[in-house]
Amino acid sequence: MKTYYDKITSKYQKELMKSLAEFIAIDSQYDESSASELNPFGFGVSDALKFIEDLARKDGFEVTNYDNKVVEIIYGRGKSNLTIMAHADVVPEGTGWDQNPFELVERKGGVLTGRGVADDKGPLLASYYALKALRDNGLLGGYQIRFLVGGNEESGSLCMEHYFKTLKKPMPTLGFSPDSDFPLIYAEKGIINFKIEDDIEIPGLISVEGGVASNSVIEKCVLKHELEPKFLTYIMENFKRDEAVIQTKDDVTTVTFVGKAAHGSTPEKGVNAGLLAIKALAGYTKHPHLQILERLYSATDGSGFRCEGDSPDMGHNSSNVGLFSIFDNHLSLTVNFRYVDTCEKSKLIGNIKVSNKAFDLTFLGESPLLFYPKDTLLISTLLKAYRDETGDYDSEPLAIGGGTYAKEADNVVAFGMQFPGWESNMHSPGEQVKKEDLFKAMSVYARAIVLLGKELKDESQI
Numbered sequence: 001m002k003t004y005y006d007k008i009t010s011k012y013q014k015e016l017m018k019s020l021a022e023f024i025a026i027d028s029q030y031d032e033s034s035a036s037e038l039n040p041f042g043f044g045v046s047d048a049l050k051f052i053e054d055l056a057r058k059d060g061f062e063v064t065n066y067d068n069k070v071v072e073i074i075y076g077r078g079k080s081n082l083t084i085m086a087h088a089d090v091v092p093e094g095t096g097w098d099q100n101p102f103e104l105v106e107r108k109g110g111v112l113t114g115r116g117v118a119d120d121k122g123p124l125l126a127s128y129y130a131l132k133a134l135r136d137n138g139l140l141g142g143y144q145i146r147f148l149v150g151g152n153e154e155s156g157s158l159c160m161e162h163y164f165k166t167l168k169k170p171m172p173t174l175g176f177s178p179d180s181d182f183p184l185i186y187a188e189k190g191i192i193n194f195k196i197e198d199d200i201e202i203p204g205l206i207s208v209e210g211g212v213a214s215n216s217v218i219e220k221c222v223l224k225h226e227l228e229p230k231f232l233t234y235i236m237e238n239f240k241r242d243e244a245v246i247q248t249k250d251d252v253t254t255v256t257f258v259g260k261a262a263h264g265s266t267p268e269k270g271v272n273a274g275l276l277a278i279k280a281l282a283g284y285t286k287h288p289h290l291q292i293l294e295r296l297y298s299a300t301d302g303s304g305f306r307c308e309g310d311s312p313d314m315g316h317n318s319s320n321v322g323l324f325s326i327f328d329n330h331l332s333l334t335v336n337f338r339y340v341d342t343c344e345k346s347k348l349i350g351n352i353k354v355s356n357k358a359f360d361l362t363f364l365g366e367s368p369l370l371f372y373p374k375d376t377l378l379i380s381t382l383l384k385a386y387r388d389e390t391g392d393y394d395s396e397p398l399a400i401g402g403g404t405y406a407k408e409a410d411n412v413v414a415f416g417m418q419f420p421g422w423e424s425n426m427h428s429p430g431e432q433v434k435k436e437d438l439f440k441a442m443s444v445y446a447r448a449i450v451l452l453g454k455e456l457k458d459e460s461q462i
Contacts, residue, residue, distance in 0.1 A: 005389060009442035009446055010439070017435075020125055021104040023121045025102055028044045029090050039068055040151075045068070046151070049068055049088055056128070066162065081172060082453055084449075085179075086405075087159075087179065087405065089153055094219050094261055094428070095220055096219065099113060118431050118432065123416060123441065126438055126441040130441075130445035140453065145449070155213070157408050171411065172409050176412060177406050177415065179405065180415075181400065181419075182386055182419050183416075184383060185406070185415070186379050189339055189399075193214055194364055195364055196359045197362070198289055201329045204225050204226040205281070208222070208224075209221070209222050211325075213264075215263065215264030218273045222255075223280070224253070224255075232248075243259070255277075257274075261428040264318075264320040265401030267319065268318070275298055278290060300319055302318065305355035305356065311341050314342075349363070378452075379397060385447040386415075388447060400414075402414075417441040
């Protein structure tokens with residue numbers, strides 16, 4: 001049976017699909033080579049933000065583009081605001097696709113594929129058209145709706161830092177970010193990113209390079225070595241053909257270690273090609289520093305550097321080597337580490353320092369742990385919106401390892417749009433969403449906006 005919100009949002013399905021195809025076609029990964037003061041995250045991200053800016057302006061919303069970092073879409077006035085936070089940037093496409101990653105493809109069963117279709121361009125547009133449907137049907141008023149679209153969520157959230165800290169924009173009264181799972185996320189692990197560096201000389205080694213982002217499991221790592229029979233024999237005897245592909249040309253051996261991509265918050269779901277390369281080099285050369293790295297980072301729970309931890313609510317700690325390279329005798333390794341609420345951050349940092357004392361260690365940044373009790377107004381209201389709209393009263397709020405915009409603002413949690421039982425392949429080849437889920441998400445978000453809006457109106461009358 002269709003709900004009222006299904007009926008009012010169904011008129012926007014064609015618009016959503018058209019916009020999504022155009023949006024996916026924009027390669028909006030962070031591009032350092034084209035980054036500048038005018039385009040702080042590169043041309044592609046600026047183009048994606050401009051796409052949203054133009055769309056919202058055409059639809060009659062009040063729109064401001066803040067320095068090609070954040071696009072702000074406003075509707076209404078009021079002392080209180082309901083803020084929706086989504087992002088236009090995507091992770092790099094990686095390898096292993098059977099299509100152009102920057103093309104929206106509809107497959108059998110109405111499955112949509114393309115980079116960003118689930119993270120976060122599809123959910124962004126589902127939220128946007130939910131907002132548009134409510135406005136067009138006269139269901140908003142008495143408070144301000146603020147829709148924020150950032151351009152740097154996948155690479156540090158400098159976009160929202162600019163909006164809230166530099167521009168000093170007011171924090172949300174209530175809000176959500178459509179950038180994770182339904183029914184909703186009440187807790188997110190803390191994140192610590194750090195880099196290990198070392199000057200290291202390995203006879204015969206030319207270079208090693210693997211990884212596209214710290215928050216993705218390394219899918220492919222390419223090692224180049226001078227042609228040496230003993231090295232070739234070692235690789236063939238210790239690695240399977242499908243995990244170490246060997247090529248020789250012009251007295252150079254190229255070994256491509258092949259892993260399995262996964263989100264950096266769940267490294268246990270992938271196979272890290274960078275760690276395969278470390279294992280190969282450590283085993284063949286017996287270099288003490290490479291052996292230390294293998295010991296420290298092979299485990300995906302942080303136990304290698306004495307940072308394991310478990311929680312009844314949040315699960316366990318995780319460690320992902322996202323970038324690994326050796327060039328000109330200089331080794332660099334970037335780790336994305338996530339911790340649960342039972343851990344003390346200062347102790348974790350201390351253990352990281354002690355465990356890596358053989359290397360140059362740099363902390364690149366951190367994101368605090370987030371935890372909202374399940375009985376808070378925000379959690380209970382969003383959960384009611386999801387349950388009333390879907391009829392799913394069994395699924396419970398989740399704690400996750402991923403980090404979302406919820407950490408960048410007050411009174412915001414991640415809310416959809418991956419439905420229970422579906423694997424969207426975020427940060428992996430074949431990123432996907434079901435078209436029917438995309439449409440249902442519109443009605444869920446519409447109901448959520450109305451329910452949160454009622455709370456804001458009641459508050460403003462006190």
